[in-house]
Amino acid sequence: MFGIKKLITGLAIGLLVGLWAGVNIGHDRPVWSNPFEERTLTDKARDAAADAWKDAKRAARDQLDD
Secondary structure, eight states: OHHHHHHHHHHHHHHHHHHHHHHHHHTTSOTTSOTTOOOOHHHHHHHHHHHHHHHHHHHHHHHHHO
16 A cells, blocks of 8 residues: 555656646746746747847848759
């Protein structure tokens, strides 16, 4: 009976840690950061600007290759 308790406890802890890390990975954050913390507007704007810059750079390279 004691082995079943260990198994269930281990599965529960593993599930919680896995969900914590999985949410952070899905939101492209460091693994052990707080998954409930909202990103600030400046962080969102910085990410959007970086993505736009990468897309513009890729488009310019494609135009020069043609």
